[in-house]
Amino acid sequence: MSDRVTILGVDFFPGTAQEAVSKVLSGGLLVAPSGPGLAGSLIEDPAYAQALESADVVLPDSGLMILLWNSLARRKSPRLDRVSGLEFLECFLKDPEARLRLADSFWVMPSEKEKQSNLQWLSADLQLNIPEASTYVAPMYPGSGPVEDVKLLESVQSSQPAVVFLNIGGGVQERIGHYLQQNLDPCPAIICCGAAIAFLAGGQARIPAWADRCKLGWLLRCLHKPSSFIPRYWKAKSLVPLLLRYRDRRPPILKPTSQS
DSSP, rough: OOOOOOETTTTOOOHHHHHHHHHHSEEEEEEEOHHHHHIIIEEEEEEEEHHHOOOSOOOOOOOHHHHHHHOOTTOOOOOOOOOOOOHHHHHHOOOHHHHHTTTTTTEEEEEEHHHHHHHHHHHHOOOOOOGGGGEEEOOOOOOOSSSOOOOEEEHHHHHOEEEEEEEOOOTTHHHHHHHHHHOOSSSOOEOOOHHHHHHTTSSEEEEEEEEHHHHHHHHHHHHHHHHHHHHHHHHGGHHHHHHHHHTSSOOOOOOOOOOO
């Protein structure tokens, strides 16, 4: 089996969730780009594209991308099985070796409210009590371009964790993960699973395992908060012409339109 499957110039990890856990435990950046991210940010934001390019593990999280890629695959072309960020996180939290690292972990949360909800779930379900010094509530990062957060970097350097969990929005977490990857030596495991922990902790719509396997997580999120997620997932439709045209090649970055 190949150690990667290149789609739109991005090298996706072709293994199982368990194999991804084993690989990232040695350190490095793991990302799980969404369909909207691949359809939009990949061709609009060079910093996002660079983050995916430099990642050590890129999970094939997008169900739409997997369906399109496998339907377009020619004879002897590599096919790909989906590994969602949620599946990966559940596998990570159950893995005996990974669980030993959880006592030495650092958690970046999107808000104080979600921080409290997630920490309560970690304590109740995993008997994992995360100290305050090992948490960080992310500020509002810019929507595109390189990201720097010196305060976060200093906090991680001070804690020296084995694992850093970035539980913030897609399109942002990959860029801040890349920033940490480039500035931490040695580099811990940096895991970009976005809202996956919120699915488990109840901060967002719960996604049963069967729904995740059937690639229906997007639908449950849309039903839970239609005003937020329907416009987001509607953008993923651009993935269809991108894959039809470029397949394994990296699409060019779109030049911003000039304002008159």
